[in-house]
Amino acid sequence: MKIDLEFTLNGKNVSIETEPGKRLLDLLRKDFKLTGTKEGCSIGECGACTILLDKLAVNSCLILAGQINGSDIITIEGINEADVLHTLQQKFLEHGAVQCGFCTPGMIISAYALLLEKPDPSYEDILNALEGNLCRCTGYKQIISAVQDSAKEMMQD
């Protein structure tokens, strides 16, 4: 059985006919070819598949297509304007917060969701926002400072 879905994806209205039981992760990666969202564990532990669903950071491996009709979805491909990096992306680079880069999209989306909710987050807020995103390369320190610096800069803008 298939269902028709309409939702907003990275600011554009899209529609697709698909199986309701398909994981949102597969819908994004395979049907919409948005491969920036990664699969690391498939059970909602690693956060590599984090996307923004109605302004909340969620693991797209745990969301099914049937749940997203009418919602607003943003992936890593949708947070910056063409040729201009989002502040978070720029700060991740400046702080050396990227190594292998596999966790990076999920990590940036979690930080993006945090700054939407709390533009001036405390250190604790940042840890709470990122604790669901595993990174094996960086030891997190440069990621945390990139998020702190982003918040500071975005507050000034």
Added chain:
Amino acid sequence: MKKEFSVVGKPVIRQDGIEKVTGKSKFADDLVFPDMLFGVMIRTDHTHAIVKSVDYSKLDTNKFVIVNADDIPGSKKVGAIVKDQPVFCNEKIVTPGDVVAMLVGEDLNELRKAAKSVKVNCEELPVLSDPLKALDENAMLIHPELGSNKIVHYPLRKGDVDKGFGESEYILEEEYSTPLIEHAYIEPECVTAFIEPNGGIKIIGSIQNPHTTRRVVASVLNYPLAKVRVVQAELGGSFGGKDDTMNILSARAAVAALKTGSPVKIKYGREESILESYKRHPYFMKYKVGFNSDGKIKAMKIDITADGGAYASLSPYVTWRSVVQATGPYEIENVHTDVTAVYTNNPYTGAMRGFGSPQPIFAQESIMDEIAIRLNKTPVEIRKINGFKSGSFTASGHKLRDHDVNLFSVLERASDESDFEAKWNENQNGKSFDLFKRFAEKSIFSSEELLVKDDEFCDENIWKNGIGLALSFRGCSLGAEGIDAAAAYFSLQTDGSAYLLSGLAENGQGLRTTFSIIAAEELGISVNDIYYLEQDTGIIADSGPTVASRSTLMGGGAVKNAAEQVRKRLEIIFREKFNLDEKEEIKFANHVVSDYLGKVKIPFKKLVTLASSKGVGLSSVGWYKGPDVYWEEKTGQGEAYFTYAYGCQVAEIKVNIITGEVYIDKITAVHDAGKIINLLGAEGQVYGGVTQGAGYGLWETVDKVEGKIRDLNFDQYLIPTCKDVGDIKPIFIEGEEKYGPWGAKSLGEPTLELGAAAIANAVRNAVGQRHRNLPINLEELILSRKLSPEDLKRGSAV
């Protein structure tokens, strides 16, 4: 004259960074090919069994293609050192990850269901899971054709230990163990193989060492090396872990691509990744030390057994590093070390960041503190009495010279920076441990004394502070493991931009950036002028594996050599143009070429155009070969590595003596990695390595029952999150070194190898009790033993 650097040592944004933060980077599973099929593995439920038959009767053979050992035209078994690992196990299962055959088809979900319909009929064999029983006379042989479960044994003999113990006032004997642990790269394995238009086979995947993979695939297909081309997709972490496993997956995909004529992708989920991939060796270590009241160690006897699991993989190299370094950075007159790696039915073990060093460092640094405590000295004092200085001899008889032996510098800096001795003494002397002792000494179920009064539950009673340090020396690069050389390709374009590629691979560590910095520095251009090419065995020479913290040293050396060749050609043109003689030094900086005093100058681009118009070749292949090293197998003596790196880490922790939780407040990491080329990258290595070391010290362990892994995903296998480690302070001491680009040596692994040992010493300092078995998790701390599950059920252990 000290060189002034324009790019080296400055913070530089990653070469591949923009693609990674925008989600545009293509990792192996992001690549799709027309008519692509998938391969799914068929396994058994057994740990050790003879395969009697495979029943495919319920399989729809119109839909799925079976690929097994019969389809392999060349070597059916592979392995870096011992060819003991079948690509498909059609005869025998020796560990649960073993694959009997592979199903190939269009739809991954259907394939997974279909794989379950295949029945493998087996005759079970007894399971050998205890490595300490592997060499017993009646032990089951894992590979009977090899005649023994011994993978390798390395002796090291220096002086006369019996004499040394005879001359010692004190003798201390301790036993230590370390767990099986998982690399836990966040990207699981993935590879695609397809036939190229020229008849060759092309492999593209999450591959750490493309040239090694090529060698394995060529041997399995019985192809010449040049007919196999291996390309690295963007790699989502490796830490030594995407070598053997990826070689075998690539071989399977290649065999399937040849059989079906279509591209075949193999993509693992996390469970399959943890199930089949190799891991870090558990070590069982006996240390006996003789020392005198002045603190001088007279003799050390070490006996180490490493669990190699079902296949040899790199066990012979991993344990070789252990035998060279097992006494730590201490000059000891009499040493007797034996390191043995054995086969068991456990998951196999091989290369992982650290590579045979985190285990002995944990033991050796623990016992150093025990000696200090017994002699009423501090950990710093005992290490200064015994530590390497310039001219010291290592256990393998290698006289340390020709580089800054910065052991004391890293130790003193780490100690000063953390106010180590004052804190250590205060924790060691000033505290009472009544509550903890009551728990530790009494049985919980039998004593009413264990009831804690309200007023005893205060932070001061519950949280105990501890500080501990660990110190190491580490041989740089491969040492006497094998040939140590690397290549780089540098091609300057007529507009001043350039292509760069080295035979060592970007595994996330930032090698593209480091190498671009080196080339940019050499030619006075900017990192942004350099375009780093795709890793492809078809276009760059085999440079050995990307391992052993050798990239900056060896690959960097090759890049510098390549850029230097082009620079020298440009210098000739510059001299001609301005009539300068050969002795005149020429400066390349900020896109300008000038004589040393800047009297004559020309923009870099103009000089390039000029050289090009004169027919000067602007491309070069650089090569860098390490100096020769030497090893005498029978005695374990020789100049094992051509240089060494030194490091010291201090861990400041607090222990909750009610729950056993250890919280890391701060780790100060001081490393002499020689010249720092890529500052942001170097700091990133420290943060990442320290955090992995913390995981090793406190949480990580792959629990298994009869060889079967229990912790198959991140719900049970716990790696550190952003909340688990407090401050980390990286400090670099840049010792003089004659090898490598401007004297850069090794950093990646030194950052990882010290953490667990420093934490263990800090725990000892906090609670007055030595924990000899990693990880120091809650039960280890409170009960001094592990609560290993007896079944494979998921969820909390009962």
